[in-house]
Amino acid sequence: MVNYSSPAVQIAGLRVRRGRNVVLDGLDLELPRGGVTGLLGPSGSGKTTLMRAIVGVQTVESGTVTVLGADAGSAGLRHRVGYVTQLSSVYDDLTVRQNLVYFARVLGAPAGDVDRVIDETDLAAQAHDLVGSLSGGQLSRASLAAALLGSPELLVLDEPTVGLDPVLRVELWSLFRRLSDAGVTLLVSSHVMDEATRCDRLLLMRDGAILGDDSPAGLMAATGTTDAESAFLALIRHGVPS
Amino acid sequence: MTPRRTLATTGRVLTQIRHDPRTVGLLLVVPSLLIGLVAWLFSDTPVFQQIGPAMLALFPFIIMFLVTSITTLRERRSGTLERLLTLPLSKLDFILGYALAFGLLAVLQAGIAATFAVGVCGLEIEGSLWLLVAVAVADAVLGTTLGLLASAFARTEFQVVQFMPAIVFPQVLLGGIFIPRDQMPPVLEAISDWLPLSHAIDALNAVATGSEDDGYIAGQLLIVGAFAVGAVVLGSVTLRRRTP
Numbered sequence: 001m002v003n004y005s006s007p008a009v010q011i012a013g014l015r016v017r018r019g020r021n022v023v024l025d026g027l028d029l030e031l032p033r034g035g036v037t038g039l040l041g042p043s044g045s046g047k048t049t050l051m052r053a054i055v056g057v058q059t060v061e062s063g064t065v066t067v068l069g070a071d072a073g074s075a076g077l078r079h080r081v082g083y084v085t086q087l088s089s090v091y092d093d094l095t096v097r098q099n100l101v102y103f104a105r106v107l108g109a110p111a112g113d114v115d116r117v118i119d120e121t122d123l124a125a126q127a128h129d130l131v132g133s134l135s136g137g138q139l140s141r142a143s144l145a146a147a148l149l150g151s152p153e154l155l156v157l158d159e160p161t162v163g164l165d166p167v168l169r170v171e172l173w174s175l176f177r178r179l180s181d182a183g184v185t186l187l188v189s190s191h192v193m194d195e196a197t198r199c200d201r202l203l204l205m206r207d208g209a210i211l212g213d214d215s216p217a218g219l220m221a222a223t224g225t226t227d228a229e230s231a232f233l234a235l236i237r238h239g240v241p242s
Numbered sequence: 243m244t245p246r247r248t249l250a251t252t253g254r255v256l257t258q259i260r261h262d263p264r265t266v267g268l269l270l271v272v273p274s275l276l277i278g279l280v281a282w283l284f285s286d287t288p289v290f291q292q293i294g295p296a297m298l299a300l301f302p303f304i305i306m307f308l309v310t311s312i313t314t315l316r317e318r319r320s321g322t323l324e325r326l327l328t329l330p331l332s333k334l335d336f337i338l339g340y341a342l343a344f345g346l347l348a349v350l351q352a353g354i355a356a357t358f359a360v361g362v363c364g365l366e367i368e369g370s371l372w373l374l375v376a377v378a379v380a381d382a383v384l385g386t387t388l389g390l391l392a393s394a395f396a397r398t399e400f401q402v403v404q405f406m407p408a409i410v411f412p413q414v415l416l417g418g419i420f421i422p423r424d425q426m427p428p429v430l431e432a433i434s435d436w437l438p439l440s441h442a443i444d445a446l447n448a449v450a451t452g453s454e455d456d457g458y459i460a461g462q463l464l465i466v467g468a469f470a471v472g473a474v475v476l477g478s479v480t481l482r483r484r485t486p
Contacts, residue, residue, distance in 0.1 A: 018486055055328050059484045073483060078330040087321025093258045105250035106331045130261065146325070 006069035008033045008154050008185040009054055014063035016049050023049045024208045026063070031187065033153075036180050038199030039189040040228065046208040047189040048086065051156050054187070055083040068153055079107065082147035082155045086162070088139050089146070092132035096123055096142050099131060100149065109150040120175065121145040137168040144172075148179075155179065157188045161195065173198045196228030204232050211235040243334045251331070251339025255313075256346070269309070270351055273301035274358040281363035294365040295450035296419045298374065299442045302352050302382035304410055306344055310389030311402045314340065318393070324485075333478040341386050341474065348382025349375070368452025373459060377449060380466045381442045387473035394480035413439035418447075438469035 009031040016024040023046045031037055039047050052058035053065050056073015065072035068080055090099045100114045118127055121141040126134060131142055140160055147155060157176075161169045173195070176186050180200075188199070196202055197216050204212035204219070212219050212235050220226060223234035259266060277297050284290040317323045326336060356375050359365040367374055392409060396402035416426070416434035423434050423444075434440045445462035448454040 057324055057328060057484055059486045073328075075330065078328060081328065083325065083328045085321045085324060087324075089321035089325040091254070091258060091322060092320070093261045094254070098254070098257055102250055102254040103325075103329065106247050106326065106329050106335075108246070108330070 006066070007031055008068060009187070010064075010066040011053075012064050014050075014053060014065060015061045016046075016053060016058060017061050018049065022208070024053070027208070027210065029203070029210060029213075031185065033185050034180065034183065035200035036176050036186045036188060036198070037201045037203060038196055039187060039203045039205060040191065040193060040196055040232070041189075041205035042191055045205045047191075047205055048158055049208075050205070051083075051158050051187065051189060055081060055156050057083075079150055080153045082150075082152035084140075084143050084147045084155075084157045084160055086158050088131070088143050090131050090139070090142050093130065095128050095130055096134070096145070097127045099142065100145060103146045104149050107150040113149050113151075117145040117148040120148060120178075122171070137164045140164065141172070144175075152184070154185045155187070157186065159189055159191070161190060161192065169195070193227070193229040193232065202228065204235060206236060243332045243338070247331050247335040248339045248342065251335055252342040252346075255340055255343035259343075259347070265309075269305060269347060270354055273305065273351060273355040276301060277355060277359050278363055281359070281365070290363065291366060293419050294359055294363070295367075295374070295446040296417065296443045298352065298356055298359060298378045299381045299417075299439065299446050300414060300419075301355060302348050302378050303385040303439060303442070304406070304414075305351070306348055306382045306385030307389040307392070307410055308403075308406060310340060310344055310386045311393040311396070311405060312399065314390055314393035315396055315399060315402050327481075327483045333481045334474075336481065337387075337390055337474050337477050340390060341383060341470075344386040345379065345383045348379050348386070352378030352382060365450070367450050369449035369459075373456075374446065374449045377442060377445045377459070377463060377466075380463055380470070381439075384438055384442065384466055384470045384473070387470045387477065391473045391477040391480065394477060413437045416440060417443045419443065438466050441465040 007030050009029065011027060011029040014024050014027040015022065027050070039050070041047050049058060053060055054067060054072055056077065067077055070077050097114065100117060104114050118124055121144055123138065123141055123145060126138050131139065134142060144157070144160060161172055164172065176188060180186055199216060202212065202214060202216055202219055203210050212231070214222065216228065219231045223231045225231040225234055280297055281290045281294065352375050356371060356378060360367055360371060388409060392405040393402055396405060416430060416437055417439045418434070423431055423440060426434065441462045445459050448459050
């Protein structure tokens with residue numbers, strides 16, 4: 001049963017251990033539906049682990065992760081959540097279109113969905129190129145295109161803009177905005193602090209804990225700073241403002 | 243599991259292979275060349291007649307084991323497997339999709355190798371050539387499923403290649419090619435009874451010499467099939483949606 005009133009993500013007491021390290025220790029989080037939430041923090045802060053837990057591919061020691069009203073990773077969610085990892089996660093010996101056709105068949109996505117996502121990610125000119133011959137920016141868009149198949153309600157994107165030139169980054173963020181306007185909930189991780197202002201909401205993460213959780217304006221006002229980087233530093237030095 | 247998703251996976255794997263003509267060429271031609279080499283090496287002796295049938299079991303088995311274990315490992319390392327496991331694809335869809343695709347290739351490979359061995363190298367087959375190909379295909383499918391299983395225990399390409407001597411070579415040594423199985427030390431003979439390749443080789447020898455009835459061959463094939471199914475089941479158990 002689809003419960004539209006439930007939050008997009010609800011996490012209570014999430015504890016994840018990878019090898020000997022406790023990556024997340026008792027993390028709580030609630031993400032409402034809709035909007036673009038930025039998950040910011042340095043590498044190694046636990047962003048990927050948190051995203052993997054939300055998508056349901058992370059082995060979890062304890063705690064609960066509820067996504068769109070169902071247990072994270074449960075079978076019913078596999079049509080409703082799109083996930084892009086930092087790896088390209090597309091077959092480099094297939095063309096863009098062949099990749100998308102395969103993932104669309106696996107999802108049972110409607111006919112025409114492949115063309116739609118190719119348009120949305122502006123890959124029409126590369127549709128018949130082998131993925132292995134694409135540039136970095138095209139590759140990450142191809143990976144994103146696969147995640148857009150079947151119109152998921154929640155998109156979890158792990159560093160989708162890493163290594164892209166500024167023009168492409170702006171284009172991707174405007175795509176995220178369009179998706180959000182269409183009602184999709186997006187969780188986008190980044191370690192580029194200047195992308196923060198493009199989000200509706202920011203989660204600042206460090207050492208497996210969420211230091212700040214507010215709108216960009218709210219966060220800067222609370223810390224008396226004018227940009228995300230300074231706000232982040234202020235939070236590390238002085239703790240969460242009450 | 244749904245046929246649509248299994249077949250989509252099979253189609254995708256075959257399309258990938260189609261983009262790599264060199265691999266296709268090697269897959270289809272190398273076994274025949276090696277069989278030809280063995281026939282030439284032992285010309286004017288009865289040896290080729292004795293081990294020729296077994297060669298037809300060996301090559302599809304070894305090559306499919308290697309190809310499958312490396313492809314699956316690549317799938318794990320490129321992130322595509324993680325993406326697939328967040329989609330509504332069942333683990334059995336994934337494994338059967340691969341087994342079907344490589345099984346199809348195995349039909350071609352074994353068909354070419356058997357035709358070459360009989361037609362060009364003069365291997366004499368008392369039984370039916372079709373049955374010979376069928377056993378060789380079963381063998382290739384066994385290689386595919388064992389390769390899938392092995393890749394679950396490998397983190398790197400180096401490790402997966404090491405599984406070849408670890409899993410494949412003992413079966414080759416104890417399979418009855420070097421010395422008939424009933425002449426082995428009793429302990430080794432008992433071990434070889436529990437290795438799937440021994441039964442595949444027994445079946446091929448039976449077809450070649452016509453010494454046993456079809457029931458015996460079917461029984462051996464059934465054993466090979468049971469190992470393949472076992473490897474698929476174990477393989478899908480080791481394929482985890484959640485990983486550390």
